[in-house]
Amino acid sequence: MTQSADRNRAVVLASRPSGAPTPANFRLQEVGLPTLGEGQLLLRTVFLSLDPYMRGRMNEGESYTPAIAVGEVMGGGTVSRVERSNNEAFAVGEWVSSMAGWQDYSVSSGAGVSHLSGLAHPSWALGVFGMPGFTAYVGLLDLAQPRAGETVVVASATGAVGAVVGQLAKLRGCRVVGIAGGPEKCRSAMEELGLDECLDHYKTDLAAELTKACPGGIDVYFENVGGAVFEAVLPLLNVGARVPVCGLISQYNEDLAPPGPDRLPGFMAQVLARRIKLQGFIVGDHYNERYGAFFRDMNTWVSSGAVRYREDVVEGLENAPTALIGLLKGENFGKLVVRVGHD
Amino acid sequence: MTQSADRNRAVVLASRPSGAPTPANFRLQEVGLPTLGEGQLLLRTVFLSLDPYMRGRMNEGESYTPAIAVGEVMGGGTVSRVERSNNEAFAVGEWVSSMAGWQDYSVSSGAGVSHLSGLAHPSWALGVFGMPGFTAYVGLLDLAQPRAGETVVVASATGAVGAVVGQLAKLRGCRVVGIAGGPEKCRSAMEELGLDECLDHYKTDLAAELTKACPGGIDVYFENVGGAVFEAVLPLLNVGARVPVCGLISQYNEDLAPPGPDRLPGFMAQVLARRIKLQGFIVGDHYNERYGAFFRDMNTWVSSGAVRYREDVVEGLENAPTALIGLLKGENFGKLVVRVGHD
Numbered sequence: 001m002t003q004s005a006d007r008n009r010a011v012v013l014a015s016r017p018s019g020a021p022t023p024a025n026f027r028l029q030e031v032g033l034p035t036l037g038e039g040q041l042l043l044r045t046v047f048l049s050l051d052p053y054m055r056g057r058m059n060e061g062e063s064y065t066p067a068i069a070v071g072e073v074m075g076g077g078t079v080s081r082v083e084r085s086n087n088e089a090f091a092v093g094e095w096v097s098s099m100a101g102w103q104d105y106s107v108s109s110g111a112g113v114s115h116l117s118g119l120a121h122p123s124w125a126l127g128v129f130g131m132p133g134f135t136a137y138v139g140l141l142d143l144a145q146p147r148a149g150e151t152v153v154v155a156s157a158t159g160a161v162g163a164v165v166g167q168l169a170k171l172r173g174c175r176v177v178g179i180a181g182g183p184e185k186c187r188s189a190m191e192e193l194g195l196d197e198c199l200d201h202y203k204t205d206l207a208a209e210l211t212k213a214c215p216g217g218i219d220v221y222f223e224n225v226g227g228a229v230f231e232a233v234l235p236l237l238n239v240g241a242r243v244p245v246c247g248l249i250s251q252y253n254e255d256l257a258p259p260g261p262d263r264l265p266g267f268m269a270q271v272l273a274r275r276i277k278l279q280g281f282i283v284g285d286h287y288n289e290r291y292g293a294f295f296r297d298m299n300t301w302v303s304s305g306a307v308r309y310r311e312d313v314v315e316g317l318e319n320a321p322t323a324l325i326g327l328l329k330g331e332n333f334g335k336l337v338v339r340v341g342h343d
Numbered sequence: 344m345t346q347s348a349d350r351n352r353a354v355v356l357a358s359r360p361s362g363a364p365t366p367a368n369f370r371l372q373e374v375g376l377p378t379l380g381e382g383q384l385l386l387r388t389v390f391l392s393l394d395p396y397m398r399g400r401m402n403e404g405e406s407y408t409p410a411i412a413v414g415e416v417m418g419g420g421t422v423s424r425v426e427r428s429n430n431e432a433f434a435v436g437e438w439v440s441s442m443a444g445w446q447d448y449s450v451s452s453g454a455g456v457s458h459l460s461g462l463a464h465p466s467w468a469l470g471v472f473g474m475p476g477f478t479a480y481v482g483l484l485d486l487a488q489p490r491a492g493e494t495v496v497v498a499s500a501t502g503a504v505g506a507v508v509g510q511l512a513k514l515r516g517c518r519v520v521g522i523a524g525g526p527e528k529c530r531s532a533m534e535e536l537g538l539d540e541c542l543d544h545y546k547t548d549l550a551a552e553l554t555k556a557c558p559g560g561i562d563v564y565f566e567n568v569g570g571a572v573f574e575a576v577l578p579l580l581n582v583g584a585r586v587p588v589c590g591l592i593s594q595y596n597e598d599l600a601p602p603g604p605d606r607l608p609g610f611m612a613q614v615l616a617r618r619i620k621l622q623g624f625i626v627g628d629h630y631n632e633r634y635g636a637f638f639r640d641m642n643t644w645v646s647s648g649a650v651r652y653r654e655d656v657v658e659g660l661e662n663a664p665t666a667l668i669g670l671l672k673g674e675n676f677g678k679l680v681v682r683v684g685h686d
Contacts, residue, residue, distance in 0.1 A: 226611055245615050251608050260603015264610055265594050268569055271623040272588050278621040280614040 002316070003044070003104050003341035008033045010073045010103035011320055017058055020253045020328065025058065026074070026321035034107040041090045041113070043080035043098065043106050048317070048338040049126035050076065050324050051160070052224075055252040074102040074320075077131060079122045081343075090115075095122045097130065102320055104340060127160050127335035128309040129298055135283040136164035137294045139244035140222060141172075142286070143279050146242075148173030150219035153210070155179040155229045157189040157198055158310070160335035161246065165222045166195050167307045174220070177213045179206070179229055181330040188333075192308055207232040217241075226251045234267070237274055245280040253328065310334030345659070346387070346447050346684035351376045353416045353446035354663055360401055363596045363671065368401065369417070369664035377450040384433050384456070386423035386441065386449050391660070391681040392469035393419065393667050394503070395567075398595040417445035417663075420474060422465045424686075433458075438465045440473065445663055447683060470503050470678035471652040472641055478626040479507035480637045482587035483565060484515075485629070486622050489585075491516030493562035496553070498522040498572045500532040500541055501653070503678035504589065508565045509538050510650045517563070520556045522549070522572055524673040531676075535651055550575040560584075569594045577610070580617055588623040596671065653677030 003009070007030055014027040036042055057068045057075060068075060078100040082090050087110045090096065095116040100106040116122050119129065127133060139161075146152050152169040156162035157178025166189065169176045178189040178198040189198035197213045199206060210232045217238035223230065227250030237243070271278065301307035312334040314323040320338045327336050346352070350373055357370040379385055400411045400418060411418060421443040425433050430453045433439065438459040443449035459465050462472065470476060482504075489495050495512040499505035500521025509532065512519045521532040521541035532541035540556045542549060553575045560581040566573065570593030580586070614621065644650040655677040657666040663681045670679050 223611075226608065230611070245611065248608075248611055248615060251612060254608065256609035256612055257604035257606065258608065260605050261600035262603050262606050263600065264606040265569065265591075265597065265601065266599035267607055267610075268566075268573070268588065268591055269594060269599055271621060272591060272625075273623070275623045275625055275628065276621075277623075278614060278619075280616070280618045280620075282615075282618055285618065 006033065008103060008105045009317055010101070011317060012073050013058060013068045013070050015070060016060060017055075017253075021055065021058060021321075021325055023321050023325070028318050028321075031073070031103065033105060036084055036086055036107060039087050040107050040109055041082050041087050042084040043078070043096065043100050043108060043113070044083045045078045045080050045100055045104055045106070045317075045340040046095075046343060047079040047123040047126060048076055048102060048320060048340050049078065049130070050314075050320065050327055050332075050336045050338060051131070052247055052249040052252065052327065054324060055249075055328055075099060076101050077126050078106075078340075079116065079125055080106075095119070097122075097125045102317065104317065123311065123313075123337050124309065126337055127311065128164060128302060128307065129295065131283055132160035132335060133164045133298055134286070134291060134294050135161050135246050136168060136222075137298070138283055138286045138290055139246050139281060140165050140168050140220070142290065143244040143281060144220040144222065144242040146172050146174045146220045149175070151175045151177065151214050151216055151238075152220040152222065153177045153179070153214065153218050153233055154222045155201070155225040156249070156330070157193070157195060158185045158333060159224070161224055162222070163189075163193055163310065163334070164307065166193050167301075169220070170194050171301070171306060175216075177210070179210075179225075185333060188310075192310070201229060207235075211236060220244075222246070223248070225249050227254075234270065237270070237276055239274050241274060241276050243276060243278045245278060246283070249328065312336045314338045316340070349376065351446060351448045352660055353444070354660060355416050355445075356401060356411045356413050358413060359403060360398075360596075364398065364401060364664075364668055366664050366668070371661050371664075374416070374446065376448060379427055379429050379450060382430050383450050383452055384425050384430050385427040386421075386439065386443050386451060386456070387426045388421045388423050388443055388447055388449070388660075388683040389438075389686060390422040390466040390469060391419055391445060391663060391683050392421065392473070393657075393663065393670055393675075393679045393681060394474070395590055395592040395595065395670065397667060398592075398671055418442060419444050420469050421449075421683075422459065422468055423449075438462070440465075440468045445660065447660065466654065466656075466680050467652065469680055470654065471507060471645060471650065472638065474626055475503035475678060476507045476641055477629070477634060477637050478504050478589050479511060479565075480641070481626055481629045481633055482589050482624060483508050483511050483563070485633065486587040486624060487563040487565065487585040489515050489517050489563045492518070494518045494520065494557050494559055495563040495565065496520045496522070496557065496561050496576055497565045498544070498568040499592070499673070500536070500538060501528045501676060502567070504567055505565070506532075506536055506653065506677070507650065509536050510644075512563070513537050514644070514649060518559075520553070522553075522568075528676060531653075535653070544572060550578075554579060563587075565589070566591070568592050570597075577613065580613070580619055582617050584617060584619050586619060586621045588621060589626070592671065655679045657681045659683070 098113040186198035224247040226248035441456040529541035566588040567590040569591035
């Protein structure tokens with residue numbers, strides 16, 4: 001079932017997952033084709049971004065993004081074509097990015113819709129030029145501020161955020177150790193992204209491997225996974241280490257109060273003894289101040305080849321649920337996007 | 344047994360405590376009167392500072408300060424008179440501060456010894472003008488950067504560090520809620536230090552009291568205790584909250600991996616969702632850059648009465664062990680110093 005001009009398909013949240021989501025938590029259904037009011041535009045989704053934060057929105061209650069209601073269309077960043085326009089700021093046929101969610105068509109007043117003219121690959125607005133790339137930029141350069149010669153560790157080293165973190169840290173003159181799932185990703189992290197080392201987290205003795213790979217300890221740990229990687233990193237953090245926290249993908253399906261011992265008191269003692277700076281951040285807080293600088297810098301780096309970018313494209317809106325389930329298990333290789341419709 | 348001109352008494356670490364220290368962990372003994380080499384000076388201790396970090400140094404192994412060996416003289420900040428001098432930078436009879444430790448006499452090359460000329464109360468160099476006051480200044484003003492109208496919570500609100508934190512936060516225009524042990528300290532925190540509220544942590548329902556006292560949540564929590572106070576603070580932290588961590592006095596006698604559940608994953612999720620900045624610091628890292636500014640500012644504030652200071656003076660080196668044991672239980676009221684000798 002592909003995109004058509006007279007139907008609007010959407011993936012809605014069918015039920016809340018307990019633990020890892022399953023296909024039964026999603027439902028593909030037809031919803032009405034929206035009609036246009038004054039000043040509005042009709043967007044046709046071409047690319048949908050799939051990102052780890054979406055797991056949090058499937059839960060009830062507070063997270064850093066609001067919960068999606070059961071029966072509601074799944075939210076998400078999109079790259080679309082303007083199909084019709086009652087808004088003179090947007091021309092029919094132009095590429096735009098917005099948060100239209102998991103559906104073929106959506107209506108917008110234009111608020112939160114950005115022009116993408118001039119971008120050679122419109123879908124890259126969902127990755128290296130979008131939320132994931134900007135997350136890497138703000139977290140690493142603004143918050144962690146790595147200095148040349150320091151050791152930076154990044155997990156999900158070939159993921160949408162991690163791949164940019166690793167390359168920016170190399171541009172800053174750091175020793176960069178990545179962690180990724182499987183030999184193919186590790187090879188890519190070193191050969192394509194230029195990391196100094198990359199460890200396979202499927203190997204059992206991650207702690208020992210990481211200790212060997214970081215003989216001078218760790219100065220910056222870009223936290224986007226939590227769990228076993230965080231545990232292996234902790235004893236290696238140097239005095240003055242910075243830990244920007246942008247995600248905890250390994251925790252999203254888990255109970256947040258597992259059996260003890262309680263590691264929080266020991267962690268706090270380490271934060272004190274090692275003068276660690278731990279800082280949670282949500283990239284949405286930083287667009288007004290920093291997006292312009294980010295886009296200029298990233299454009300330079302991507303144009304010159306200093307930053308390389310890899311997409312993992314899944315075909316068809318109907319495959320988005322399985323793709324998100326796979327993302328949460330680390331099955332994607334590069335930034336995961338769904339091609340929902342033709343260019 | 345008081346200080347004399349021909350004996351040198353010292354308190355040494357007799358054994359390592361397990362849990363709370365007891366008098367048996369200390370031993371008062373005579374050590375030799377040191378002889379002076381070229382360029383050296385003989386210091387006679389007049390005041391000895393007692394501080395929570397000393398508990399950490401009594402343990403084996405790594406902390407943020409090196410461990411004291413069993414049999415070694417207990418370390419600590421001191422205010423002394425120069426008794427004899429082979430060093431032209433120091434005149435006999437002048438007041439100095441240094442880290443001479445728990446003893447009557449010590450010899451120094453002059454390194455790490457500071458002149459105290461002009462200080463009306465030399466012992467204040469151990470408190471409001473010394474390490475505790477400087478800790479409050481760096482942690483609150485440099486790291487937490489409170490803004491007018493924000494809510495600041497500080498535990499040990501009448502302690503050496505906490506009392507300065509609370510008053511500086513008031514000077515910055517914040518709402519300040521203190522936590523202290525018992526009604527007398529709470530009254531003093533409000534009437535003498537000017538805090539908006541002060542809660543007695545001996546009351547059982549600290550979490551409920553704190554929620555009531557912070558209707559707009561908490562923007563800055565100056566962490567110097569850990570434990571139950573930290574637990575009560577956590578759910579109230581606002582988006583963007585800052586938590587400088589300068590001490591964890593409630594943990595110093597405790598097992599750092601108590602029974603579960605393990606609160607660390609949930610804590611990390613909160614750090615992310617609320618964009619919390621948690622930052623451990625040791626004030627010793629900041630003297631070169633910030634002590635000058637601190638001293639000028641603090642001198643202005645103390646002279647004008649904007650910052651008030653209270654000392655709790657214990658008489659006699661032989662009473663230092665009991666006084667430190669009491670400090671770790673919150674028995675002192677104001678900055679705890681031991682008068683070791685006459686002026």
